[in-house]
Amino acid sequence: MNLATVILAAGKGTRMKSELPKVLHKICGVAMIRHVLKAARGAGSDRIVVVAGYGGELVAKAIEGQGEVVFQHEQLGTAHALMQAASLQDHRGDILVLCGDTPLVTPETLKRLISAHQQSNASATVLTAVLDNPAGYGRVIRNDGGTVVKIVEHGDASPEELAVREINTGIYCFKSRGLFADLARLKPDNAQGEYYLPDLIGCYAGEGEVVSAVSADDPAEIMGVNDRCQLAMAHASMGARINNSLMVSGVTMIDPRTVFIDAGATIGRDTVVYPNTIIQGSSAIGEGCVIGPFTQIISASVGDNVTIRQSLIEGSEIGSNSVIGPYSYIRPGCLLGSNVKVGDFVELKKVEIGKGSKVPHLSYVGDAVLGQNVNVGAGTITCNYDGEKKWTTVIGDNAFIGSNTNLVAPVRVGSGAVVGAGSTITKDVPDHALGVARDTQKNIPEWSRRKKTGEKQDKEPD
Numbered sequence: 001m002n003l004a005t006v007i008l009a010a011g012k013g014t015r016m017k018s019e020l021p022k023v024l025h026k027i028c029g030v031a032m033i034r035h036v037l038k039a040a041r042g043a044g045s046d047r048i049v050v051v052a053g054y055g056g057e058l059v060a061k062a063i064e065g066q067g068e069v070v071f072q073h074e075q076l077g078t079a080h081a082l083m084q085a086a087s088l089q090d091h092r093g094d095i096l097v098l099c100g101d102t103p104l105v106t107p108e109t110l111k112r113l114i115s116a117h118q119q120s121n122a123s124a125t126v127l128t129a130v131l132d133n134p135a136g137y138g139r140v141i142r143n144d145g146g147t148v149v150k151i152v153e154h155g156d157a158s159p160e161e162l163a164v165r166e167i168n169t170g171i172y173c174f175k176s177r178g179l180f181a182d183l184a185r186l187k188p189d190n191a192q193g194e195y196y197l198p199d200l201i202g203c204y205a206g207e208g209e210v211v212s213a214v215s216a217d218d219p220a221e222i223m224g225v226n227d228r229c230q231l232a233m234a235h236a237s238m239g240a241r242i243n244n245s246l247m248v249s250g251v252t253m254i255d256p257r258t259v260f261i262d263a264g265a266t267i268g269r270d271t272v273v274y275p276n277t278i279i280q281g282s283s284a285i286g287e288g289c290v291i292g293p294f295t296q297i298i299s300a301s302v303g304d305n306v307t308i309r310q311s312l313i314e315g316s317e318i319g320s321n322s323v324i325g326p327y328s329y330i331r332p333g334c335l336l337g338s339n340v341k342v343g344d345f346v347e348l349k350k351v352e353i354g355k356g357s358k359v360p361h362l363s364y365v366g367d368a369v370l371g372q373n374v375n376v377g378a379g380t381i382t383c384n385y386d387g388e389k390k391w392t393t394v395i396g397d398n399a400f401i402g403s404n405t406n407l408v409a410p411v412r413v414g415s416g417a418v419v420g421a422g423s424t425i426t427k428d429v430p431d432h433a434l435g436v437a438r439d440t441q442k443n444i445p446e447w448s449r450r451k452k453t454g455e456k457q458d459k460e461p462d
Contacts, residue, residue, distance in 0.1 A: 002046060004045065019055075020055070021052075027104075032101055047067075049068045051071070051072050051085060053073070079196055080195040094175060096113075104241075110171075126168060126211070129215060129216045129221075130166050134164070148213045151199075166215070254274050259275065271291065274290070276294045277292035277295045277296075288305040295308050303322070306320065316335065322336055328344070328345075336352075337353060341357075354374065377404070395413045399413050399414070399417045417429045423435060
């Protein structure tokens with residue numbers, strides 16, 4: 001296609017009230033600028049140049065490997081920003097100009113813009129939209145024949161021009177030949193004293209060059225994000241798009257309005273997602289799962305046919321046919337095999353758990369390796385920290401850990417071994433052995449009755 005793209009991303013975004021550059025604020029887990037980069041690549045761009053300004057080093061780091069970065073050190077307008085991409089002046093083909101704060105635009109819309117531009121052999125083609133409330137946007141002014149003759153910024157528009165509902169989205173396609181020389185001809189003759197890229201449209205039209213326009217089918221695509229309210233609106237629009245795509249592909253959502261899924265997450269078909277579920281980062285959920293309600297999954301991998309209820313899982317891998325929750329907390333670094341059960345009020349951290357093992361309830365297991373078919377009783381704790389260093393607990397296949405057990409690491413419980421309930425284990429338990437570490441039980445006859453009546457107690461038995 002021989003298409004280059006310039007993404008204008010130099011603005012500070014004062015209305016965001018943030019130290020972070022505006023284009024780095026996230027929509028569904030992904031920085032706005034990266035959504036725009038994805039759209040440009042999807043439209044067939046061979047080369048992408050990002051014009052950064054405020055926080056330029058942060059922007060450059062965020063898009064590393066995704067495009068070239070140039071800097072607009074003074075914010076003197078959109079035309080001046082495009083001039084900073086002068087490395088493209090020898091490009092032969094078309095140049096697509098996008099805004100870094102318009103994250104909802106789709107590759108399909110951009111392809112339609114490019115196609116219209118090429119078919120009309122236009123010097124410039126602008127993407128427009130018709131809005132019920134066009135306040136704040138530049139207006140697209142046409143002549144009686146419907147040809148675009150100029151674009152007027154909101155602050156410079158007359159009352160008649162302000163009545164026009166067709167707006168400039170800030171997205172253009174230009175012929176590259178002569179573009180940068182034409183930009184140099186523009187003057188800052190406007191209320192802001194800036195070099196406006198829309199002025200080039202008027203220049204071309206006045207000189208008899210072909211100027212084309214394509215209207216966006218969905219005005220939501222061209223919404224710019226300038227403050228936190230618009231950020232929330234964009235997040236809602238992108239989230240609905242993600243959820244709809246997943247449902248079309250075979251995922252059931254009981255109430256998609258309360259399900260929040262990041263753009264980088266994937267979910268297999270026949271999975272059911274219940275309300276108030278959040279799936280973030282690069283999480284991958286398999287087929288036939290039941291997720292939620294009230295569940296948060298962050299950058300985790302979940303196999304097929306897994307049930308997760310009212311739980312938080314982060315940076316871990318859950319094997320197929322496992323059951324998690326309710327109220328489980330699985331911290332980063334956990335690797336759970338298939339058919340594993342992690343029940344209510346269990347916390348795991350940096351744990352490997354083998355196939356068929358169970359930690360059913362009320363336990364903390366950290367820095368541990370559990371074999372297959374291990375049963376961990378309620379109230380079990382791996383005491384992994386000695387005040388200076390974390391130590392590892394190893395539990396062999398088919399071991400049984402009784403309730404209310406403390407395993408003081410470093411320690412190993414052998415395969416097939418049993419640990420008696422209430423034990424504090426400080427030494428290794430051999431394979432198939434019984435490990436018990438607790439005081440002998442003492443029963444004092446009539447103790448409670450004598451206490452109530454004040455009778456003298458007998459000496460406690462040895």
